[in-house]
Amino acid sequence: MVSNNLRNIHGVFLLDKPTGISSNQALQITKKIFLAKKAGHTGSLDPLATGILPICFGEATKFSKYLIKSNKQYRVIAKLGEKTSTADSYGEIKNVISARFSSNQYWLALDRLRGNILQIPPIFSAIKYKGIRLYQYARKGIQVPLKARPVKIYKLNSLYRSKNIVELEISCSSGTYIRSIINDLGNFLKCGAHVIFLRRMRVSSYSCHSSITLDQLNFFKNKYFKKSKKIFFDKLKKLLIPIDSIVSNFNKIYISLKDTLIIQNGQFIKLFTKYQNGLICIMNTKKNFIGLGKIRCQIFLYPYRLIKKDLYNKYNFNHTFKNK
Known part of the structure; x- marks a missing residue:
């Protein structure tokens, strides 16, 4: 696989990142298998962590920030009574304190970690x-000075607790560090704590149940690449999710082919129906994704971030994204 064989591909791939490698390493391996010219991931996972890592190819990278800024869901197992330098099991043990606390103290500590917090x-x-x-x-x-940042913990459920091991399910805003959640829990219980297992279950509307492992990708490669590159790339294409799935939570507007050309030429159009000001997902009458537009004065639609106009027919998918 050499650089001059790299392909222009467009869409979203849901990788199930393995433990032991960084998000960037996982990205580079995936990019090499797909022979993609352009790719980027949408929010780092710790080397210890596994789980869903959406990778944007080609034109999808234009919209990746909406996944980076989206809500996430995690499953974490922590060990109480040990504080490490990295707040996970990859770090050096700094302190060992017996984990002695009551059930009431445990639930009160969890409650302090819910809602709008500074982390x-x-x-x-x-x-x-x-x-x-x-x-x-x-x-x-x-x-160096570490500045507290506001984050929101929408849900924090205790799934399991036995002696010094706890398992939690956490739904949170963008920018939340699960290692900090566990570190704070250990501080509140006055015994220290660190992460020993972490899995990202969901990013925005994407679930880890729809993700593909590197082992599965390598299976496709070993089985099909030498036999037929076309079959191999066709198999990979079926693993891609449409670009507009990234902005599936945005309201949609359908415009004519004539108005599509106007928008793609950088001009605005006047609408016959009033819409709420702000960003909106633009689709043409063939239900092809054009990009994001911005509504102004409730009746004017301006281009905001569009995919290349020679691509929107070729790289829009016939199927509709359905999250599992």
């Missing part, structure tokens, strides 16, 4: 301070 990110994270990522400071033993 201090882990020092081993990709957040930047003065243009340098925090983990780069941490690796050199340099201490």
